[in-house]
Amino acid sequence: xKGTDSQPEIVEGCRLPVLLRNGxxxxxxxxxxxxxxxxxxxxxxxYEDFNKRLDEWVTEERMDIAKLVQPSKEAKTPKKEGVxxxxxxxxxxxxxxxxxxxxxxxxxxxxxxxxxxxxxKRKGADDSEIDPLATPTSSRNNTPTLGxxxxxxxxxxxxxxxxxxxxxxxxxxxxxxVTRMKNVEMIELGKYRIRPWYFSPYPQELTSxxxxxxxxxxxxxxxxxxxxxxxxQKCLLRYPPGNxxxxxxxxxFFEIDGRKNKAYAQNLCLLAKLFxxxxxxxxxxxxxxxxxxxxxxxxxxxxxxxxxxxxxxTEDYNVACILxxxxxxxxxxxxxxxxxxxxLSKCEGKTGSPEKPLSDxxxxxxxxxxxxxxxxxxxxxxxxEGNDRPVITINDISEMTSIKKEDVISTLQHLxxxxxxxxxxxxxxxHEQIDxxxxxxxxxxxxxxxxxxxxxxxxxxKRGKW
Ligand code: ZN
Numbered sequence: 001x002k003g004t005d006s007q008p009e010i011v012e013g014c015r016l017p018v019l020l021r022n023g024x025x026x027x028x029x030x031x032x033x034x035x036x037x038x039x040x041x042x043x044x045x046x047y048e049d050f051n052k053r054l055d056e057w058v059t060e061e062r063m064d065i066a067k068l069v070q071p072s073k074e075a076k077t078p079k080k081e082g083v084x085x086x087x088x089x090x091x092x093x094x095x096x097x098x099x100x101x102x103x104x105x106x107x108x109x110x111x112x113x114x115x116x117x118x119x120x121k122r123k124g125a126d127d128s129e130i131d132p133l134a135t136p137t138s139s140r141n142n143t144p145t146l147g148x149x150x151x152x153x154x155x156x157x158x159x160x161x162x163x164x165x166x167x168x169x170x171x172x173x174x175x176x177x178v179t180r181m182k183n184v185e186m187i188e189l190g191k192y193r194i195r196p197w198y199f200s201p202y203p204q205e206l207t208s209x210x211x212x213x214x215x216x217x218x219x220x221x222x223x224x225x226x227x228x229x230x231x232x233q234k235c236l237l238r239y240p241p242g243n244x245x246x247x248x249x250x251x252x253f254f255e256i257d258g259r260k261n262k263a264y265a266q267n268l269c270l271l272a273k274l275f276x277x278x279x280x281x282x283x284x285x286x287x288x289x290x291x292x293x294x295x296x297x298x299x300x301x302x303x304x305x306x307x308x309x310x311x312x313x314t315e316d317y318n319v320a321c322i323l324x325x326x327x328x329x330x331x332x333x334x335x336x337x338x339x340x341x342x343x344l345s346k347c348e349g350k351t352g353s354p355e356k357p358l359s360d361x362x363x364x365x366x367x368x369x370x371x372x373x374x375x376x377x378x379x380x381x382x383x384x385e386g387n388d389r390p391v392i393t394i395n396d397i398s399e400m401t402s403i404k405k406e407d408v409i410s411t412l413q414h415l416x417x418x419x420x421x422x423x424x425x426x427x428x429x430x431h432e433q434i435d436x437x438x439x440x441x442x443x444x445x446x447x448x449x450x451x452x453x454x455x456x457x458x459x460x461x462k463r464g465k466w
Contacts, residue, residue, distance in 0.1 A: 007065060010060075012071070014069065014070060015030050015048075016028070016067050017064040018063050018064070021056065028048045029047045041059070043057065043063065051277075055182065183202070185211070187213075187214055187274065197274065197326075205223070218235055219270075220235070238301060241264050242255045245291075246448075250297065253293055258308075265288070288309065289308065293306060293340070304324065307323070309341070318341050318350070319352070322337055335444065338366060339369065342402045346402045347457055353407055368440075371411055371414070372441065374415075375429075
């Protein structure tokens with residue numbers, strides 16, 4: 001059914017309305033790919049303005065082909081020569097403006113929705129188009145991940161320097177169109193089968209399989225159940241390869257050094273990439289620490305989620321990437337990860353903030369964590385001597401919580417708590433807000449207990465090497 005007289009050819013970049021999976025109406029979508037399955041055309045589509053995890057393969061039955069819009073010509077015009085897939089954008093990188101899009105062409109920076117999903121991968125000061133669901137993009141993106149050739153664990157800085165994250169290099173044998181499409185159909189991790197949300201650069205020979213099997217302890221991936229069984233007999237790990245720095249009840253945190261446990265760190269990044277889309281990929285895990293949260297039972301310590309953190313952050317980031325694995329989402333684990341990250345910052349005597357951009361879900365978790373943490377303080381305050389009402393400064397809140405001042409301010413604004421009254425700023429809490437807060441806190445049964453954290457911050461700047 002292609003290119004007949006009655007039907008225009010449906011190619012990558014075309015847009016048309018597609019019937020949503022639940023039958024809930026039509027939504028404009030972009031064609032990202034096409035394949036033939038038993039003589040039937042399947043199209044990989046991205047719903048405009050929807051998160052990419054909803055991208056899917058559809059048949060023509062769900063497509064309103066009469067309303068097909070052909071790709072506009074200017075979108076195909078290359079912006080820069082030397083387009084490289086997955087190139088990281090950094091202030092110091094000579095390649096910072098190079099972006100990659102389908103078929104090696106460069107995407108327009110603004111005003112063309114057609115490439116909106118691809119633009120989410122790009123970071124850079126000149127990148128004016130951002131994910132509407134994410135926070136503003138920062139000019140740099142310190143994400144520990146890895147390139148497309150896992151085994152080829154090479155030093156990547158072009159000038160041979162060992163500076164942290166100056167390198168954005170990647171193995172560029174994939175067109176961006178590939179990285180826009182989910183490539184792994186299903187993973188098996190411990191007792192869970194999980195459907196990935198986004199592309200992750202697992203070896204190509206694995207992506208044709210219906211299931212990729214992953215050892216839940218060392219995170220090594222194999223191609224079959226048999227291989228996994230063989231692996232498990234040899235694999236001695238029953239917990240992540242690092243120090244257990246926290247344990248309370250059945251919840252533990254392990255600290256993994258991205259330099260010392262490179263294979264694990266890289267496997268973790270690969271796994272995480274299946275569920276994180278807003279960060280760029282590159283190799284170097286050395287400058288990062290990984291904090292893996294596990295649930296313990298008689299069989300071992302099972303990964304629930306993790307966050308990564310730069311050993312040295314010049315911008316006060318206390319989290320680079322953060323993820324709760326899908327089977328554990330909506331159970332309060334995300335907030336526990338965030339709470340833990342701030343507990344580390346408290347030990348360091350610093351305030352911190354997560355690296356931007358946050359994913360849509362990440363932003364929701366942080367907003368909620370910030371609100372609850374700040375409200376908890378405000379509600380329990382009592383008037384100080386000589387005052388008829390409690391007095392607190394933004395700095396106080398920031399110091400008590402390790403939440404960066406900017407985030408405290410934005411949260412207070414978001415909650416609409418600040419009023420100007422008789423020449424001074426006052427915070428007014430309604431009974432309703434207090435009720436909502438109390439109910440929310442009752443739900444947070446599991447909390448981080450600082451007494452159970454056994455951890456000393458290291459001064460990485462004095463080590464010379466990560
Ligand atoms: Zn293993």
